[in-house]
Amino acid sequence: MQDVFGYALYLAQTGSKHSQSKVLKGFGSAGVLEVVEQFFGSTYRAVYTVKFADAVYVLHAFQKKSSSGIATPKCDLNKIHERLKAAEDHARRAHHER
Numbered sequence: 001m002q003d004v005f006g007y008a009l010y011l012a013q014t015g016s017k018h019s020q021s022k023v024l025k026g027f028g029s030a031g032v033l034e035v036v037e038q039f040f041g042s043t044y045r046a047v048y049t050v051k052f053a054d055a056v057y058v059l060h061a062f063q064k065k066s067s068s069g070i071a072t073p074k075c076d077l078n079k080i081h082e083r084l085k086a087a088e089d090h091a092r093r094a095h096h097e098r
Helices: 002-013 074-096
Strands: 020-021 032-039 042-049 057-062
Touching: 002 020, 002 032, 002 042, 042 074, 057 074
Parallel strands: none
Antiparallel strands: 020 032, 032 042, 042 057
8 A cells, every 4th residue: 555655656756647546526627636545455545736846745645434435525525625725835835935
């Protein structure tokens, strides 16, 4: 599982996309991606953004519980939205500091 997530992030840093990376719906563009991996009967997800030229931000990594089927739970989506906004603010500040 760590190998898949790590390699997906490495590929994102080099401008490529892992074969298991998919666009996470509800974020308006292809800039927020999700990698899903099965490990010993459990499902794990890592969500990251490639919206910024200088950085890949990991927004959330979590074990998926089956209470909502395959859908990402609302609390996790809220966390991803909050962290995306924080990443946007951080990237904007970093760009202005140059």
